[in-house]
Amino acid sequence: MSGGLLEHFSHIVAVLLMVAGLHVVMARGNLIKKLVGLSIFQTSVYLLYIAPGKLIGGTAPILAPEYALYSNPLPHVLILTAIVVGVATLALGLALAVRIREAYGTIEEDEITAADNAVQDAEGAKP
Amino acid sequence: MMALAVLVLVRTRNLFAVIVLSGIYSFLMATLLVALDAVDVAMTEAAVGAGVSTVLLLGALHLCKSEEAKPVHRPWLPLSLSLATAGLLIYGALGLPDFADPAAPIHRHVAPRYLQNEVDVPNVVTAVLASFRGYDTLGETTVVFTAGAGIIALLRRRRHPRNEDGDHGK
Amino acid sequence: MESSLVLRVVAKLLIPFILLFALYVQFHGDFGPGGGFQAGTIFAAGIVFYALVFGLDNARRIVPDRLVEAMLALGVLIYAGVGVAGLLLGGNYLDYFVLAADPVHGQHRGIFWVEAGVAVTVSGVMLKIFYMFAGRGRHDGDAA
Numbered sequence: 001m002s003g004g005l006l007e008h009f010s011h012i013v014a015v016l017l018m019v020a021g022l023h024v025v026m027a028r029g030n031l032i033k034k035l036v037g038l039s040i041f042q043t044s045v046y047l048l049y050i051a052p053g054k055l056i057g058g059t060a061p062i063l064a065p066e067y068a069l070y071s072n073p074l075p076h077v078l079i080l081t082a083i084v085v086g087v088a089t090l091a092l093g094l095a096l097a098v099r100i101r102e103a104y105g106t107i108e109e110d111e112i113t114a115a116d117n118a119v120q121d122a123e124g125a126k127p
Numbered sequence: 128m129m130a131l132a133v134l135v136l137v138r139t140r141n142l143f144a145v146i147v148l149s150g151i152y153s154f155l156m157a158t159l160l161v162a163l164d165a166v167d168v169a170m171t172e173a174a175v176g177a178g179v180s181t182v183l184l185l186g187a188l189h190l191c192k193s194e195e196a197k198p199v200h201r202p203w204l205p206l207s208l209s210l211a212t213a214g215l216l217i218y219g220a221l222g223l224p225d226f227a228d229p230a231a232p233i234h235r236h237v238a239p240r241y242l243q244n245e246v247d248v249p250n251v252v253t254a255v256l257a258s259f260r261g262y263d264t265l266g267e268t269t270v271v272f273t274a275g276a277g278i279i280a281l282l283r284r285r286r287h288p289r290n291e292d293g294d295h296g297k
Numbered sequence: 298m299e300s301s302l303v304l305r306v307v308a309k310l311l312i313p314f315i316l317l318f319a320l321y322v323q324f325h326g327d328f329g330p331g332g333g334f335q336a337g338t339i340f341a342a343g344i345v346f347y348a349l350v351f352g353l354d355n356a357r358r359i360v361p362d363r364l365v366e367a368m369l370a371l372g373v374l375i376y377a378g379v380g381v382a383g384l385l386l387g388g389n390y391l392d393y394f395v396l397a398a399d400p401v402h403g404q405h406r407g408i409f410w411v412e413a414g415v416a417v418t419v420s421g422v423m424l425k426i427f428y429m430f431a432g433r434g435r436h437d438g439d440a441a
Contacts, residue, residue: 011220019213026205032142032187036149039180043156046172050165051226052233060164061242061251062329071164072238073251077260079168080252081267084334084419087175087183088274091426094187095281098433101191166330170322174338179423182345186430248327248408256332257408257415261391264411265376268418272373275422279366282429 010051017044029109031097035090042086049075142191146184153177167252308350315343323416327405333412337419345427353431365424372418379410 017040024037053072061073101107104115153176160169224231241255248254256264323336348356380391388395393407 007225008217008220008223010226011223012217015213015216015220018216019209022212023205023209026208030142032184032191033145036145036184039149039176040152043153043172043176046156046168047159050160050163050168052224052231053165054163054226055234058164060166060330062166063242063249063251070242070251072234073241073255074238075233076165076168076252077255077263079165080171080256080332080334081264083168083171083175084338085267085270085274087180088271088422088426090180091183091430092274092277092281094183095278095426095429098187098190098430099281107191167332167335170330170335171338174335174342178342179338179345179427182349183426183430186427190430190433248405250327250329250331252330253326253332253408253412257411258393258404261380261411264415265380265391268373268376268415271422272369272418275369275425278426278429282433 010047014044014048014051017041017047031100031107031109032094035093035097038093039086039090042082046079046082049079142188143185146181146188149184150177150181153180167250304350308346312343312347315346316340319343323412326412327408333415334419336412337416337421338423340416340420341423341427344424348427348431353428357428360424362425362428365421365428368417368421369425372414372416372421375414375417376411379407379414383407 021037021039021041021044024040025034028034028037053075055069055071058069058071059067061070061076063070097107100112104112106112106115153172156176157169157173160166160172224233241251241259248258319336319340322331322339323333326332326336344356344360347359379393379396383392383395384390386395391407393404394400396403396406
């Protein structure tokens with residue numbers, strides 16, 4: 001079952017992409033940058049699902065009499081829907097970012113926290 | 128190529144460049160998916176990832192500032208955390224079946240039945256999507272619909288009663 | 298929005314083919330790569346391209362907001378309606394075998410309508426999202 005690094009190359013690529021996305025989400029304060037990082041994370045999951053379905057010598061799962069060996073169609077179906085749902089949720093996140101920008105005037109996480117803290121301090125000082 | 132695009136993407140602070148790079152990244156991902164025989168997925172990724180989501184990101188960017196602020200704290204903690212996650216995941220991946228191993232569980236379970244073509248639709252992906260897994264797809268369509276409804280709810284309001292939100296910001 | 302002449306001419310030439318390709322992908326999805334999700338996004342991308350070149354107002358005149366919002370709900374209803382039709386004809390929910398006298402033909406019919414529902418919803422949502430973002434941007438620009 002377990003081979004060398006070469007047999008797991010696709011997994012390693014997926015892991016590295018996933019970690020790059022994770023890093024962007026954690027380290028960057030800008031909300032739009034965070035969403036781009038999140039979508040990179042998502043594409044790494046696509047890769048993780050699609051790669052095991054491939055068979056050497058197989059062809060795309062569209063049946064024709066000339067071919068006998070097909071790649072596994074099931075991951076394709078799952079990821080196909082995941083992509084479209086992914087873009088819909090990405091748009092939802094962007095809509096939230098736009099609303100935050102209208103309320104706070106910024107999309108930087110630190111500045112939003114600072115504004116929140118300032119409001120909290122002012123409310124705490126009032127009574 | 129893709130690693131390069133991602134690295135530059137992580138480093139760049141100009142959001143416009145980031146968005147264009149993510150479009151390029153999507154196209155590269157689509158070509159990779161073609162190489163892995165997932166033509167349907169590649170088509171969707173090219174249309175959605177490189178087309179629609181780039182336009183959406185640019186539209187959102189138009190409403191926000193296009194330069195990212197310099198991070199105040201050093202990114203060592205997230206970086207080390209990410210690298211630790213990477214190490215752990217790669218260690219776990221070594222236990223997974225080899226690439227293109229015909230004996231892997233994924234090729235043994237339900238896929239052979241899907242490939243028998245009971246419904247007489249040559250494109251198996253379409254058959255599985257709409258017929259065998261109809262409930263899944265109904266759920267996904269509902270999720271897409273809900274996301275659309277959520278965006279309408281978030282962005283529809285005109286700008287007249289702005290003062291409440293504005294006060295909160297100040 | 299002023300665009301260059303070249304862009305306008307090329308867009309006018311290209312957009313019918315984009316929409317035609319979307320329909321091809323939709324109806325040829327049984328035999329080649331394609332289906333409701335892809336067709337929906339390609340169709341929406343065609344309209345978005347039109348809006349980018351000729352301005353948002355012109356696009357809104359061709360595909361009005363009301364229609365887009367109706368498409369949003371209509372697609373899910375078509376999909377769920379196929380399931381209900383299966384119920385009424387004596388099968389399980391989303392069971393296509395009963396939709397026609399021949400079970401295989403019934404499957405084809407069910408898949409066709411389900412894909413149509415998916416395409417309608419997806420293209421409606423994509424277009425609506427684009428309209429929301431683009432429309433907001435213009436209002437912001439006017440106010441600022």
